Every structure is written in C-alpha cells, then in structure tokens.
Amino acid sequence: MNIQVVTSSIKRELWEFGNILKWVPMVTAALVILMPILIFMESNKTFSDAFQALTMFPANFVSPEYIEMVPKLFFVTTLSLFAPFVAVAVIIQLYYFTVCLFDERRDMSVMFWRSLPVSDVVAIIAKLITGALVIPAVFLGAATVTLFIFLILGFVICIILSVGYDTSLWALWIDSDILSGLALIWLHLLPFAVWMLPLFTWLMLASMFAKKAPFLWAILPVAVVLLVEGFVVHYFHLSQPFIGSLLLDYFSISKEFVSSIQGQDSFSRTVPLQALMSKLDITSIIAATALLYGTYWLRVNKGEV
Amino acid sequence: MAPQWDSEKPIYLQLYQQVVARILDGYITEGEALPSVRKVAAEYQVNPITISKAYQMLQDEQIVEKQRGKGLFVKPGAQELMLDRERETFLVQQWPEILKQITRLNLSAEQLLAGEHS
C-alpha cells in the first residue's frame, strides 16, 4: 500500500464532497460571527452600554486572583465557539459515512473506480480517514479561523477604544494561553475519532450493504433490536436491557467520571480530553475492525451491485 | 471515408488492387510513401492485420519496397511494371474472349472505334 495512492484517494473523496465541505463550514462560521451581533441588536442596550462593558472587561482580570482563571475562561469561550462547528461536523460525518460506499454504486461509477489499480483496502481506508479525520479537521480549521477573526476584531476594537491597558492587554492575551488552548482542542480530534469508530464503521457497512436507503439500513436494525430487547426485558422482568444500556453507556460520558472530576478542586483544561480518553476501549476497536472487514468483504465479493 | 467493400473478395486483395489502380492512374507516384498501416486502418475502419497483408502483397509483388525506419515506398519503375503486367493479363486472359465476341458479332474495326467518339 502506497501513501501516494491513499492521499490521492482522500483527495478524490474531498473532490466528491467539495461543495459541502466548502459551504457548510463557511455558513456555520458566518452564523457564529453574526449570532452575538444579532443577540446584541435584539436586546435593548445601546452602543455606549456595550463599550462600557468592553472597557471594564480587561480591568477585571488584571488583579492577581483572576490571573489564573484567564486561560480557563478563554478555553471555555473557545470551546463554546467550537461547539457549533463540532456539532455540524458530526452531522456531516454521519452523512458522509452513510453515503460514501452507496453513491458510487448507485450511479455505477464504482465500476470505473474498480477498473483502476487501486485496491479495495486503500479505497476503504481512504474513506475512513476522510470521514473520521479529514472532515472534522476541516470544520476545526474553520472554527480556528473564526476564533482568529474574533481575536483580531477584539484587538482592533480595543485599540480603537484606546482601552488604556494596552500593555496589560498583551499580558492578558499571553496569559490566556490561546495557542495552547487551541492545540488542546485539536488534540481531541483523534480520541474522538477512535471513540466513534464503531459508529462510523457501522454506517460504512450499511452504506456498502444497502441497495437503497442506506440510512434506513443503518437505523432500523438497531431500532428493531432495541425494541425487541425492550419487550423481552419487560415481559420477563429482567433487570435491564443489555444491548440498550451497552450502547447508551458507550456513547455518553458516564456519571462516575463526572463525579470523579467534581472531586477536583479547580477546573482543568484537560477535563474534556480525559473524558474522551476514558471512553476508549479495546473491545470497541475490535468491533470496529470487524465491521470494517465486513465492509471490505462486501466490496470485494459483491461490489458490482 | 470507409469504402464499400465487395463481399466476394477478401479485403486485403481489394486494397491491393486499389493501390495498383491508383499507381496506374498516376494518383500515387513513384518514390512516394504509402500511408502507415495505422492510418489506413483507422481511415477505412479495418483491422491493421488486413492492411498489413495487403502491404505485404505489394512488397511481394515488387511494387513497393521497405525503407528502413521510414516505411513503404513505391518502387521506381513500378508503374511501368504494373502497366506491363496489366497489359499481359489483358492480352492473355481478357482479349481472346473479347476478340471472339467481336468476330461473332461481325463488328469491324471502324465500327468499334467509332463507338468511342460518339
């Protein structure tokens, strides 16, 4: 397997979904930038109120007891800025995985792609990487750009208002550790991908298997299993639905973890990352690998339909 | 243009005869190069092996010669050669039959030639 071939295949995926990956992040960014302005216009405060608030802002944080909080505050703000991007990214990722192996079969272009010397392994791995890493990276990138836009805007506004604490403004910014916060957020990309791997590979399998409506094929079997299990549990008065609770536990941050961090005295920026890492589990990776193999097997043996 | 081939004779033979006719009529001159097998195949929509066969026949009959690296060229004197051959074929094979017919119909030389000018 050749790195060049994998890269080219990833490029090919991006070309196919180019429009989505161009416009959706931009629209999200535009909304995120416009939202505060709209909220501000909605409320009855005037410009002078806003300016007053802004000028008070740096003054509050120069005093020593708040210095420690600054990076965390920035981090939380950055997180909330990134949140809509991440939410949209996840939706796009789920959509991508549902159609990535379906569309090419529906328009018969799979016969063109498979008549080229690119192995099925490479094709599937390229799609996995595109969906799990590249697409969210595009959205994180858009979010990062939006963050910088906000920072620059903020900086410019402060200069215009001649907020008198220029030097400490710089210190504020340095203290807020923007870049390391940013790097920390980007670090979530890989653990999140690994956590979601079973879901992604399940969708890929449905995408490969379905002759029509891959989305239904992804959802319905799971829904049916949960329903049946629910009935069985209810009828036989068993303790709890096994599969149902398994899925629920896997996809949510557990209560035990939340209580463990509440024990800590201060909020650490690495909390979300720790949460993610706690979800990683070898069995889920094995399950994902099995699903991926199933997808590969289908493509090799039943790939023509 | 893909010509209409006669279904009776093999195509390579028809192509051979076409080249011969063109040389006799002066459309292809001595020392001129024949178009490549590919070009003819593509133009006439015929497989290249058939064209090669025709070209091989032309070579065997000493009408064209291969110049290394440059292709097939009409041999000098080919036109004369062809003319002689066709004359011989005509005189030996076709003329006796025609002569018989002329005698049978009792046509004189003047009548025959007069027909040409009318």
Next chain:
Amino acid sequence: MSELISITGLNKSYGKKHVVNDVNLSVHAGQIVGLVGPNGAGKTTCLQALLGLTDFEGDINVLGHHPRNDREKMLNDVAYISDVAILPKWLKVSQALTYMSEIHPNFDIEKASAFLAKTNILLNDKVKALSKGMVTQLHLALVLAVDAKVLVLDEPTLGLDILTRRQFYTHLLEDFYTEDKCIVITTHQIEEIEHILTDVAFIQEGKIVLAESADGIRERFKLLAVTQDNVEKAKQLKPLFSNSLMGLTTMLFDDQKAETLQMLGNISVPSLADIFVGVMTKEICA
C-alpha cells in the same frame, strides 16, 4: 503470438440462473475479438469476470494475473470502457487527469492532454456538463494515456451518433492498437466493426456457440441463392437458415464445399451479420 487472456471453464450463476456456462476463450496479442450475442447472453458477465469485478468459477488468466487475487497488478495493464456511462458526474476533467496520473503507474498525462486538446472538452468541465459522446471521448483519452496491453470494451459506442462512433474506432486503431496488444469488444452493431475484428465469438445463453477468426468464418460460411427448382436439393444439404423472397431463396451453409453448392445456384460471401443471425436462429430452432 503470446496469449494475453485465457479463460477456461468459466461459469457464473446468479441464484438459480446460470448466466455463463462453461465458456472457453483465448485471446492472443494483436487480436481484436468481438464477443457478439443477444441481450442477456452473458457478454457483460464474462467481461466483468475478466476484470475481477465479479466472482466466478473457472480459470481466468490475464497477462499472467488472476483477476480477483491479483487485481491491482493486473489493472496496471488493463483498461475498461463500458456503455454504462460510468464516469461519475461530479468529476472534473482536470481532477480525472490528476487522479489518474497519481494512482496509475502507466498513465501519461501529456498523451491524455494532447488528445483532449483536439476535442471540445475543457479542463474545468464536469462530467455532467459533457454530452454522451464527449464522456466517451474523455474515457478514451484516459485509456489511451494508460497504454494498456488489454482493452476491454463493453458496448462502448452504445447511444452515440455515427460521427462519434466512427471517431472512436479511428482513434482506437490509430492511437491505441499495436500488435502486442489485444482488444475484446462487445457490441450490437456488428456491421460497423465487422472489418475491424480479427476474431469473432458468438455467445448465446451463456455458451460460446462459435469461435473463429474473421477470415476463417468467411471461408466457412457461404450464402447460396437458389432458384425454386433447386430448393429441395439444397435443403437436403442442411442449411442453417433459409429465406425466400420474390422467387429467390437465400440459404446459409456452414462447412459446405463451394463446388457442391455452385451446382445449385450462385454462392456469395455472407456478411458477419448474416452469419450471426443464421447461427443464432439455428440455435434457437435446434
């Protein structure tokens, strides 16, 4: 000449339906083989098996590779154009060229660009903006640039106007074909490619009913025009089919000596289309 494709005992069933039934075929360098048959005869399935696009029973060897186990290596030297317009609609011409040059070791981007420069296709066009003929031209450009040893064409000119069809074969013969390559082509338009083929294989209901060189087939089959008085005698020689019109009966014979037939009427060489109809009809009636 060396054998490039060897198919022995090819069988394929979809459920109970036996689509390909013990097919044997051998293609050597320099051959242009026409796989001719009615719809549903199994032509496409045979070609797909050849390309490793479907599983099968039997032995297939293409350029020394097995189409399923050795797909990638085989596909370095094999190219495929199919009537099912299979270039994806969203693909841009420039993207196709870039992708091919990056993943295909034998792709010569200069060749492809030079070919496209002679057409109306622009680099920034998406496939969905191209007409059917232009899509075929684009696909042909990509294939020519790969310079494959084996070219598999599945009804490549289906739905194209005559100008584009002629151009397609012109380019195929002029720019692609050499004596160390081979082409396997299926088509409904036999008359068009009759003279381009070096070999023919008739396939019906999954079986090869005739496999012969183009020259051999013309020597083997004869068309006889008989007058009414000789019809009975001619019928005894077991023609493949006979057709009566306006006092003259035309019969197609396989493997009959010219002398025998000449006594009964005028013989002529049948076209490939005539032979095809005759052989197919005989198989249906037999």
